[in-house]
Structures are given as structure tokens and as C-alpha cells.
Amino acid sequence: MSPVQARALFREGTVSPTAGWVSGYTQANLIAVPRDWAFDVLLFCQRNPKPCPVLDVTDPGSTATVLAPGADLSTDFPRYRVWRDGELAEETTRVDWGEDLVGFLIGCSFTFESGLAADGIPLRHWEQGRNVAMYVTDRECRPAGRLHGPMVVSMRPIPAAQVERAIEISGRMPAVHGAPVHVGDPAELGIENLDKPDFGEALDFRDGDVPVFWGCGVTPQAALMASRPPFAITHAPGHMFVTDVEDGEYRV
Numbered sequence: 570m571s572p573v574q575a576r577a578l579f580r581e582g583t584v585s586p587t588a589g590w591v592s593g594y595t596q597a598n599l600i601a602v603p604r605d606w607a608f609d610v611l612l613f614c615q616r617n618p619k620p621c622p623v624l625d626v627t628d629p630g631s632t633a634t635v636l637a638p639g640a641d642l643s644t645d646f647p648r649y650r651v652w653r654d655g656e657l658a659e660e661t662t663r664v665d666w667g668e669d670l671v672g673f674l675i676g677c678s679f680t681f682e683s684g685l686a687a688d689g690i691p692l693r694h695w696e697q698g699r700n701v702a703m704y705v706t707d708r709e710c711r712p713a714g715r716l717h718g719p720m721v722v723s724m725r726p727i728p729a730a731q732v733e734r735a736i737e738i739s740g741r742m743p744a745v746h747g748a749p750v751h752v753g754d755p756a757e758l759g760i761e762n763l764d765k766p767d768f769g770e771a772l773d774f775r776d777g778d779v780p781v782f783w784g785c786g787v788t789p790q791a792a793l794m795a796s797r798p799p800f801a802i803t804h805a806p807g808h809m810f811v812t813d814v815e816d817g818e819y820r821v
Contacts, residue, residue, distance in 0.1 A: 572637065575811045576645040582662055584647050586700040586769075586807035588692075592683040595745065595816050596809040597624055597636065597674040598786030599646065600793075601802040604629050607671035609714035613792060614673065616711040620720050620784035622676040622744050624812075630668035636812035642672050648805035650790070655797030664802050672802075675786040676745035677809050678723055680816045684738045693726045693772045700807035701725065703768035703787050707759025710788065718792030721768070722750060722758065723785040726778035735781060744819040751782040758782060768806035 575591050587596055602610055607629075614621035625634050632642040643666040651658045666672075679701075682692055694701045701723050708720045727735050732752055740748035751758055763780060764771045768787055774780075787806050804810065 572811045572813050576637070576640055579647040580641070580644045584662060584808070587647065587809040587811060588679050588682065588701055588807065589695050591811050592686075593816055595624070595636070595812045595814040595819060596677040596679040597812055598677050598789075599642065599672060599674060599802070599804040599810060600789040601642070601666070601670045601672040602798055603669045603800055604671055606715070606798050609716040610673055610789065612713035613710070613716040613789070614675065616713050617720070617788065619746065619750060620710070620788035621786065622746060623673055624676050624744065625674040627672040629671050630666070632666050632672070634674060636674060636814050637810070638813070642666065642810070646804050646808055646810050648808040650803045650805050652793050652801040652803065654799055655794050660805055666802070670802070674810060675789070676819070677786055678739070678746045678783045679809060680745040680819065681739045681742045683816060685735055688734055688738060690727060690731045690735055693774070693778070694770070697773060699772060700769040702763070702766040702770060702772050703785050703806055704755070704758070704760045705767045705791055710792065715798070716792050716796045718788070718795035720750075721785040721787040721791050722782040724763065724772070724780050724782050726772055726774045727781045728777050729779050730777070732779060732781060739783065741820050742816070743821065746784045749781050749783050753779060755780055755782075
């Protein structure tokens with residue numbers, strides 16, 4: 570399947586987390602806000618590049634992106650979230666993109682998963698047919714203007730003997746979160762129970778697995794809840810935008 574075919578399926582109503590979709594191509598998170606809040610978001614991302622690496626910013630009112638010519642950011646995600654005053658108002662499969670809205674596409678760790686898999690590193694959420702597990706941490710992001718909030722991380726159980734390779738492979742892709750922010754004890758991130766993720770689905774560990782945590786592009790959604798802008802649109806966690814950019818373009 571090509572990125573164009575995947576986006577067409579989502580545009581026609583297919584709803585699915587995108588982990589494992591169109592292996593070899595970059596995926597992206599979304600946050601779209603009114604122009605009045607756009608600089609705050611841009612500065613927030615610049616100050617917090619680990620969870621919020623920006624791949625593209627749209628012109629006000631535009632649903633186009635250089636990451637996928639011909640795509641439409643208002644229809645081509647499998648699921649969206651609409652936020653009003655920091656509260657989740659609805660989840661939907663297409664959104665009304667106003668003339669004042671500025672969209673930010675943020676790198677997603679799903680992008681380096683094909684590299685992990687190619688190296689023989691198992692991905693438990695692939696094996697278990699689940700969304701990846703995501704958690705709100707006790708690590709506050711650096712605030713920017715009116716925007717503030719905690720860092721969100723994604724977690725993957727990795728066999729202990731392969732953690733070093735996972736760090737090496739993901740670390741070569743800083744534009745899609747890069748190396749992990751933490752390995753091991755979740756309590757060091759303020760996470761009390763891995764069986765109760767804040768977003769996504771809990772994952773089963775196999776003997777010898779250790780939890781590995783990466784910065785996550787759901788971080789802006791935690792900032793929305795903390796900062797309460799009047800309106801925003803995001804992707805639903807795990808339901809990403811599949812771009813036309815091969816993942817190797819972001820490998821250093």
C-alpha cells in the first residue's frame with residue numbers, strides 16, 4: 570500500500586491506528602490552532618523539540634502540506650479530536666478547517682518503527698494488534714507564551730538485550746523524536762501504572778522486556794488541556810497522518 574492509498578482509505582472513512590501502516594514512510598501528529606495562538610505553539614515546539622519536532626507548518630486556512638502534495642489535512646487523518654476551551658468536544662473523521670487555522674505537523678515515532686523491526690527488534694503493539702501506550706509524565710515542558718503543560722511519552726516493551734540497538738536506531742532520527750527519554754522504572758517519570766495509559770492501549774510484556782519511553786507528539790494535547798485555548802484540532806492519539814516522505818529522509 571502507498572501513502573496515497575492509505576490517505577484515500579482514511580478519507581473514505583477507514584478508522585485505524587496507523588502503527589505499521591505503509592512501512593518506510595514518515596508519519597506525523599497534528600495540532601491546529603487559530604492564528605492568534607500559532608506563535609505560542611511554534612515557540613512551544615521550538616523549546617521542546619524532543620516531544621514536539623516540527624516537520625511542517627501550514628499557511629493560515631490552508632489544509633495543504635509539502636509533506637504530501639495533494640493531501641488534505643482536514644480529511645486525511647483516520648481520526649481527529651476537536652477541542653474547545655481545553656476540553657475534548659468530539660472525535661470525528663473529518664473537520665471543518667476555518668480560514669484562521671494554522672496547522673503544525675509534528676514528527677511521530679511510528680516513523681522509526683520500521684527500522685526497529687528491520688533490525689529484528691519486536692514491537693509488541695504490532696504483535697498484539699493494539700495502539701501504542703502513551704502516558705502523561707511529571708516532567709513539565711518549557712512554557713511558551715500562554716502554552717504550558719507536561720511531556721507525554723510513548724512506551725514500547727523492548728527485550729533488554731536489544732535496548733541499546735533501539736536507542737541507536739531511533740537516535741539517528743531526531744526529527745521523529747530520536748532516542749528515548751528514559752529506559753526502565755516508570756516511576757522516575759511519575760507514571761504509577763503501566764497498565765493504565767493515559768492514551769492508547771496497555772501492552773503485554775514478555776519475559777525479559779523492559780519499558781522504553783520516547784517523547785510523544787501527543788504532548789501538545791496535554792498542553793491544550795492545561796492552557797485551554799478557545800479552539801484547536803488535533804489527531805486522535807495513534808491515528809497519524811501518513812506522508813509521502815520516506816523515513817530515510819529524516820535519518821542522520
